[in-house]
Amino acid sequence: MFLDNLKQLLAADMAAVDRVIRNRLHSEVLLVNQVGEYIINSGGKRLRPALVVLSARAFSYQGTHHHDLAAVVEFIHTATLLHDDVVDESGLRRGRETANALFGNAASVLVGDFLYSRAFQMMVEVGEMRVMQTLADATNVIAEGEVLQLLNCHDADVDADNYMRVIHYKTAKLFEAAMRLGAILAGASDADEAAVARYGMHLGTAFQLVDDVLDYSADEVETGKHLGDDLSEGKPTLPLIYAMQHGTPEQAAVVRGAIEQGDVGKFSEVLKIIHATGALDFTRLQALREVEFACAAIAVLADSEYKQSLVKLAHFAATREY
Secondary structure, three states, X not given: OHHHHHHHHOHHHHHHHHHHHHHHHXXXXXXXXXXXXXXXXXXXXXXXXXXXXXXXXXXXXXXXXXXXXXXXXXXXXXXXXXXXXXXXXOOEEOOEEXXXXXXXXXXXXXXXXXXXXXXXXXXXXXXXXXXXXXXXXXXXXXXXXXXXXXHHOOOOOOOHHHHHHHHXXXXXXXXXXXXXXXXXXXXXXXXXXXXXXXXXXHHHHHHHHHHHHHOXXXXXXXXXXXXXXXXXXXXXXXXXXXXXXXXXXXHHHHHHHHHHHOOHHHHHHHHHHXXXXXXXXXXXXXXXXXXXXXXXXHXXXXXXXXXXXXHHHHHHHHHOOO
């Protein structure tokens, strides 16, 4: 219900964003068009570009550059997905074959590069140095997060702080940047810009925490993702870290072995341990805590339907089941 209401509120803006995406996705190289169209049309929530729009509108922005920057954010996000799926050797995303499964790894990596470079062309056209600085910093931090996650794979000694650092870099940074962009376009004060950036960081953190919960609890039809993908990739996410810390030595040994071996064959046994230790409930509580921080950050904003939607969006991020 909330997502339907949000789509209705942002319908005109998001239709304009989609037009920008279609226009700027075009290339004279056929394969670029094919791969780009495939992943852009793959049924994502368009959450990150919606944040650019919500932020700009919350500050009463009346121009059109928020449509361009929302498209830029979607291109950057899409590029990271293309590269992620190659690194993770993923075959399924949102219930469809991944681009790398369909077109091959080389095409996915190179079209991801095209999307990054197209995003930078577009941000330059906006002609605002702060915009370029925000997005250049964000893409660099995201890349560092990807490398950190790679280093953490199959390492059962990764602690919660290290895990949270990966989330902040890899996922939350683009949420933060999206919110900051809207504030920059609207000429918001430094304090208000910092406030919405904090909101974005906490929202993105909550969103990823719940994604990590859903890898052990979701309906596969709803998520379009195989349960246990994180485990098969050896990713030590918070549910696993918590289960190792709070389970018996025998339970911890099972989880440790599954992480180190990427042993999805142990998924049912690991799942029982996760439930027995309350790891999913704990992770959900951490997501709700992030939501509290996010909503507190934007308490300073003037009341509007856009601010109210940001508050509702934060609660949705932490309570969703898909």
